[in-house]
Amino acid sequence: MTPAIELAGVSRLFGAVRALDDVSLSIAPGEFFALLGPSGSGKTTCLRLIAGFDRPTHGKILLDGENVTAIPPFDRSVNTVFQDYALFPHMSVAENVAYGPKVRGVAEPERKRLALEVLELVRLAKLADRSPAQLSGGQKQRVALARALINKPKVLLLDEPLGALDLRLREEMQSELKAIQQQVGITFVYVTHDQGEALSMADRVAVFRDGRVEQLDSPRELYEHPRTAFVARFVGSANVVEGELAKRITGAARAFAIRAETIEVIVAGAPVPAGSLSCEGVLEDIHYHGATSRWHVRTDAGPILAAVRPEGAAPIATARGSRVRLAWSRESIVPLADA
């Protein structure tokens, strides 16, 4: 099957800065694909190149098998949902949504009908005559989505679309976006710096770091088998154990990742089951999260390890400076390629 999007050796240089450094990836039709990374990692540059707002310094971009590297945005079958929504302030909601058909020469009654149809999909048909200024953040978000979907693009690009919404609305929109994506069957390319968002929505995630793809995998693979320390920390908020501490625990200097929720906090000096790894340290602080709390323990070798402890676990000393023991099973460690 022809990939919906293919990037072949794409680089984008700004002077000496490599915003994107030899990135190759291929996105299947109908896939929900996330570009995840901290700010400045190149994920937004990558999106802008696919949209056509910018051109790569090297490499090729194929859209549905066609080389679109030099084709301007208005001739690409790609539409974008912008981070700031970019709704036209001088047009009503319906006019905003009907903009794509309008510039393509679709007559007034027909495009009005199309606009209402798409607004129905995002459940905003009754606000069609409002002006964007009268909408809430979540409603603007839906209008932006409807406006981008009306052209029936091959690929929909979403640039941190939920970044400006509050937590509850964000979670609501996440499931709604996913539902809409399944309904329309369009390839979604979703840029975000929020690993939770990427993991919960995407079929596959490309983790960006310094202009390169650090790891490209399914959310489960990324979370359970991070290949590098960066991915382990960024995606799973996992502990990365390396150097002296790794040697003390496993007997080898090879770095490994261990997720906070697999670490058990027990009384210092208590015995651990066979096949377990453990180390001891001093409790630095506890962050309360409701159902769980996150314990930060300074190990005797120096580095701090985090452990997630469910509320209601057997009570132990919680005073700062108490000695505790951290233990986990040998199977739960993930060896890392770097660090």
Place this chain on the structure above:
Amino acid sequence: MPTRAIATFLYGRRGYYLALLLVPPLLWLGTVYLGSLLALLMQSFYAIDEFTARIVPKLTLETYRQLVIHPANVDIILRTLGMAGAVTVTAAVIAFPVANYMARYASPRMKAFFYVGVMLPMWTSYLVKVYAWRLVLAKQGILSWFLDQLGLLPALDAALATPVIGGPSLASSYLGMFIVFVYMWLPFMILPLTAALERVPLSLLQASADLGARPGQTFRNVVLPLALPGLAAGSVFTFSLTLGDYIIPSVVGAPGYFIGMMVYQQQGTAGNLPLAAAFSVVPIILIAIYLSLAKRLGAFDAL
């Protein structure tokens, strides 16, 4: 400390605070500006005694009747209106690319350079500029010399041979006057237009292109409507400044009268204050009509 006491007193009392801030400017605007405007309006309804040339404070519409029945007066109004319209349209057309460049493409250094460049001429005396232009446009002046170097003198002659706008030389034609007007008021168009274009976020232009609009369509559907408030503000400047000016038409151009010259002459040498006042009311009415038209066209919707 008294200042602290005053600050404490004012902090919780917005009414006093606002009054303190607004009374001086409102006094100025209300008495000096609106007051004199009203006085002017009153004058235009007074009569003048034909023999003694004394103003008779008796309300009458006679002055306005004279204003509209004399074909010469109507000519003056139409001539001024035509010039103001032509200057405004031309200034807008010339200003748009400059403003667009300043707002969207210029680096911060280049932008500062352009701002200074646009405003620099305003630091020079207005009279000096007008007289300088008279020399530039004179028959043997710099401009005709320059056009001669380019071999464009026949084009200039053809332009000067055109009825109404032509004349013996640029310095004594409406075409020359038009050039000077456009030069003088161009900054007043560029600055508000730049401010308006700067407020259009780049993402709106990208969204437009993303949705399939070619650059021309983006300009018509997004840039122009959002720049309209700036265009309206700029055109009010160029339009009203041209309507009221009396120096440029008396230094450069053909001998026909303009509204400003009439006001100057009627209140000075002719001593007919009511007619001068009636003439000054004309631009006010024209601007009011212009603004209401602009509002109806939606020029201020994007504000």
